[in-house]
Amino acid sequence: MAAWRPPQVEELLAEARRAFLEEFGAEPELAVSAPGRVNLIGEHTDYNQGLVLPMALELVTILVGSPRTDGLVSLLTTSKNADEPQRLQFPLPTAQRSLEPGIPQWANYVKGVIQHYPDSGAIAARAQVCQRAEHSFAGVPCGIMDQLIALLGQKGHALLIDCRSLETSLVPLSDPKLAVLITNSNVRHSLASSEYPIRRRQCEEVAQALGKESLREVRLEELEAGRELMSKEGFRRARHVVGEIRRTAQAAAALSRGDYRAFGRLMVESHYSLRDDYEVSCPELDQLVEAALSVPGVYGSRMTGGGFGGCTVTLLEASAASLAMHHIQEQYSGTASFYLSQAADGAQVLSL
Ligand code: GLA
Numbered sequence: 359m360a361a362w363r364p365p366q367v368e369e370l371l372a373e374a375r376r377a378f379l380e381e382f383g384a385e386p387e388l389a390v391s392a393p394g395r396v397n398l399i400g401e402h403t404d405y406n407q408g409l410v411l412p413m414a415l416e417l418v419t420i421l422v423g424s425p426r427t428d429g430l431v432s433l434l435t436t437s438k439n440a441d442e443p444q445r446l447q448f449p450l451p452t453a454q455r456s457l458e459p460g461i462p463q464w465a466n467y468v469k470g471v472i473q474h475y476p477d478s479g480a481i482a483a484r485a486q487v488c489q490r491a492e493h494s495f496a497g498v499p500c501g502i503m504d505q506l507i508a509l510l511g512q513k514g515h516a517l518l519i520d521c522r523s524l525e526t527s528l529v530p531l532s533d534p535k536l537a538v539l540i541t542n543s544n545v546r547h548s549l550a551s552s553e554y555p556i557r558r559r560q561c562e563e564v565a566q567a568l569g570k571e572s573l574r575e576v577r578l579e580e581l582e583a584g585r586e587l588m589s590k591e592g593f594r595r596a597r598h599v600v601g602e603i604r605r606t607a608q609a610a611a612a613l614s615r616g617d618y619r620a621f622g623r624l625m626v627e628s629h630y631s632l633r634d635d636y637e638v639s640c641p642e643l644d645q646l647v648e649a650a651l652s653v654p655g656v657y658g659s660r661m662t663g664g665g666f667g668g669c670t671v672t673l674l675e676a677s678a679a680s681l682a683m684h685h686i687q688e689q690y691s692g693t694a695s696f697y698l699s700q701a702a703d704g705a706q707v708l709s710l
Contacts, residue, residue: 512704581597
């Protein structure tokens with residue numbers, strides 16, 4: 359079984375240029391790409407000022423464009439998954455008139471970035487602007503992980519991000535004997551968007567009950583000692599976050615010394631904690647993880663991202679990838695899709 363290979367940047371760029379020329383009757387003057395990401399470990403820790411360890415993927419989104427002088431913005435998407443309409447035109451925001459999210463939904467994130475962009479500065483502030491766009495235009499009170507890895511990812515490296523200080527450090531991930539397999543469950547339960555803000559609030563409440571700024575400041579012993587100050591559920595949510603921050607630090611150290619077994623064990627602990635304490639997994643993700651773990655050559659596997667569907671990430675020997683994909687698909691009750699990606703670069707300006 360072969361993993362799905364994403365189209366090459368050149369192919370996507372050619373398609374974008376064609377679509378632009380057809381729509382606007384001229385060649386675009388600027389082209390940029392931005393990667394997808396997979397988080398290796400450090401789940402639901404970013405909005406708790408914790409640690410995360412994502413890598414950028416070879417799967418990219420391409421944007422081409424040209425400046426115009428009439429104060430209008432025209433957008434066109436060629437994505438097959440976007441809602442209708444595919445085209446949209448609106449005036450640039452002014453001090454008196456802000457942009458608003460609406461229909462089509464695919465344009466909301468773009469509008470949000472345009473709205474907030476004048477406030478951006480250095481790279482970390484640029485990531486914060488995109489995060490604000492996601493909060494106010496896409497309605498997800500997300501952390502800063504996705505935006506920072508999209509900007510700072512580097513080929514052959516995972517990125518350890520400290521979401522409190524916004525300091526980052528690159529962790530080499532280019533051993534040819536190692537592979538990162540992403541398995542898409544192809545399910546997305548509606549709980550994903552409703553439960554995320556609830557988890558975030560629960561974490562903030564526990565931190566507050568303990569008199570701390572965030573769960574980053576809380577040690578496991580302090581949490582145990584303060585158990586009476588919070589609900590049972592709040593305690594379990596916080597136990598996940600506090601443990602996950604520690605696991606992420608340990609995992610980054612393990613990866614740096616090439617100890618893939620230790621890394622894999624931490625991934626599995628992370629999954630069980632997300633399943634049992636944080637309760638953001640689902641039967642499909644659990645099935646995919648268990649199936650992966652039964653394959654020789656697999657170091658570890660876990661759900662990745664917000665949860666309630668989406669993908670798992672598996673660290674394994676490169677030579678085991680084909681068998682792993684077969685076995686996972688065989689065991690899975692649904693239809694899985696697979697991506698094998700190297701750690702890739704972050705957002706780039708492309709030459710035209
Ligand atoms: C979503 C959010 C991220 C992060 C993850 C969970 O992907 O966009 O900021 O909180 O969930 O780790």
